Amino acid sequence: MNIEQIRHPFTDIFPGDLSNNPMQRNTPKVLFATTKPAGFDAPELIAFNETLSEEIGLGPYKNQDLDFLVGNHLPGNVKTYATAYAGHQFGNWAGQLGDGRAILAGEIINKNGRKTEIQWKGAGATPYSRHADGRAVLRSSVREYLMSEAMYHLGVPTTRALSLALTGEDVVRDMMYNGNPQLEKGAVVIRTAESFLRFGHFELLSAQREYNTLEDLADFTIENYYPEITTDGIQKYKDFFEKICTRTADLMVEWFRVGFVHGVMNTDNMSVLGLTIDYGPYSMMDEYDLNFTPNTTDLPGRRYAFGKQGQISQWNLWQLANALHPLIKDDKFLEDTLNHYGTYFWEAHDQMLCRKFGFDELLESDEEFFTNWQGLMQELQLDYTLFFNQLEKLNTESDFQSLFADIVYIPLDNRKLKKLEDFAGKYEARLTTNTISREESLALMKHSNPKFTLRNYLLYECIEEISTGKTEMLEKLTRALENPYEELYPEFSVKRPSTYDDTTGCSTLSCSS
Known part of the structure; x- marks a missing residue:
């Protein structure tokens, strides 16, 4: 990778704390503090996003690049820092916050003039870590690496992920905040964005009357x-x-x-x-x-x-x-x-x-249609993604039992089947008001409704596998998320298995990372 062209326009313009003091503390009247990644003795690369690296101007991966990807042995042109911001958390003013687990390397500009910020997550404590260790664990790092890329390929504006690496150290985390801390594998993600500026950066300055x-x-x-x-x-x-x-x-x-x-x-x-x-x-x-x-x-x-x-x-x-x-x-x-x-x-x-429904324009009556559809979805506990996939197959000859039985999370009795049939009739009637053909309507649906979404149970299985040193599922999920509007792997396009309904880290999560 070419990391010699990283620059630091943010730190060149705004006041900061340049003391290189990593101790956690308040830093009033400044927007950043220079701080260094912790450094790790035995890192191991799990995944590298070659396509993204080429797009942003860093080029192909070389073996010596692992040191940079985990924050070790940085070149002299890289001046690392964390930013301060404030915010409202769960509706309450939280005061000064900041990059507690994120450290910025700076900004790179590719040959087309595109600017991209590069940031480590999990590379050590900063002045804004609020008595935490600034580390990240494998499970949260895998989740960020994969989901940010999944969202990008779905067409959703997002930060992106360049690399995922184990740090070689263990980190203590209480996953469910229930007094049961455990050792977990530590990891570092490099994430990228046009900018990581948040509402909270502006809130901090305004609250300080700066x-x-x-x-x-x-x-x-x-x-x-x-x-x-x-x-x-x-x-x-x-x-x-x-x-x-x-x-x-x-x-x-x-x-x-x-x-x-x-x-x-x-x-x-x-x-x-x-x-x-x-x-x-x-x-x-x-x-x-x-x-x-x-x-x-x-x-x-x-x-x-x-x-x-x-x-x-x-x-x-x-x-x-x-x-x-x-x-x-x-x-x-x-x-x-x-x-x-x-x-x-x-x-x-x-x-x-x-x-999503294949309608060419919004009608006044659609508000009632959508409200009734939401009620049906909730009552029958229909799978959100799979419902629209099956809706594309709906026709006047459809067998509702076979079409929808595998995408509900509760048994389908005759009363529920009748509700589905009644909805289908209203949907078919609504389609007749389109001024486009059925083929054009289906094209709208296929463009709007993914065949694959990165469900929590798939992430859970992937994290469990990576923990054993295997990456086959990671590679398979990566291919699937890069093509979300195609059904590359039918085994991924199914509802959540009932065995995962109450699995910690799958159906329920906490902020612990």
Whole structure:
């Protein structure tokens, strides 16, 4: 890899703590602290994303690159640092936070001018680790490496993963926070993004009343990541906030399209570029449930449940609006923009559902159709991904028992079959209002509905296998996630086996990593 071209525009512009002191502490009035990766004596590469490496300008992997991938023996041009931010966690102001397990190497620009930030996750403590060790364990690292790439290939805006490596050391974690700590294998992921800037970076500066630096950060973000904004003065920051709102709404719609549940939508886990960021206790949807949350820490309130993600994203944008208020200074504009967010989100959401069902346009009557469909999905516990796959096969001769029996999580009796049949009749009637052919309708569905999603039980099996030193399933899942709209492996396109219904680390997860 060519790592000699890494640069550090963020640290060159903003004030930081340059003491190289890794001790965990508050760092008021600064946006970053230089800190070094811990270093590991016996690392082992598990996976390297050759395609991504070529795309971002690092080139092919060489054996000596492993040292860089785990943060050992860095070249002199790399100045490593962690950033400070704040945030609201589970609805409560948490004060200063920051990159507790993430250390930035800097930014690389490829031959086409594309900028990409490179960041280690799990490479050691930073001043923002809050009395933690800054390490990551194998299970969480595998989950981030695979799911970020799965989301990318699904067409969902996301951070991406360059490499996955074992550190050679064991890390103590209490997976379910129940007083049962265990030794687990440590690992490091290198993740990439156009930028890792979060809502929380702006919240921190605003809370500290560092308004000049807040303005500098907004200008930096606009210049580097929103070049389409060409206005000046207050209008520039208004346009900036509107575009963040639009990108965030579009991201939430994509999450709903593929059935992704983030699990911990704190404001510090929200990207100002509208990317999916921080893959912790997430899950792809198995049985459809608007109240589903994969995060045990989110119980019993289910603040971050699947069906609440649009609402929570709006709440998070309110907090960003408060942070940007010193620059925008227009309460009515912010209120109107956030009120419009709900309108925009639901229209985009329903347009997305139209494409999933193969409808060429949104009709006024579709709101009732979608509501009835949601009720059916919840009552019958139908598998979200597989339902749409089977819907593509539906015709007037369909045997509902054979078509849907293998995608429900409860037995199908005659009453439930009748409900499915009634829905199918309404669906067929709705299709007749299309102005496109059935072939064109099916093309819409096939483009919108993946055949493969990276379910938690598959990740669980993959992590168990890697723990024994094998990587066959990892390689197979990688091929599947790179082609999610094809059924490369029919054995992966099935509902979650009942044996995993109550398996810790599969059906339920915590924030522990």
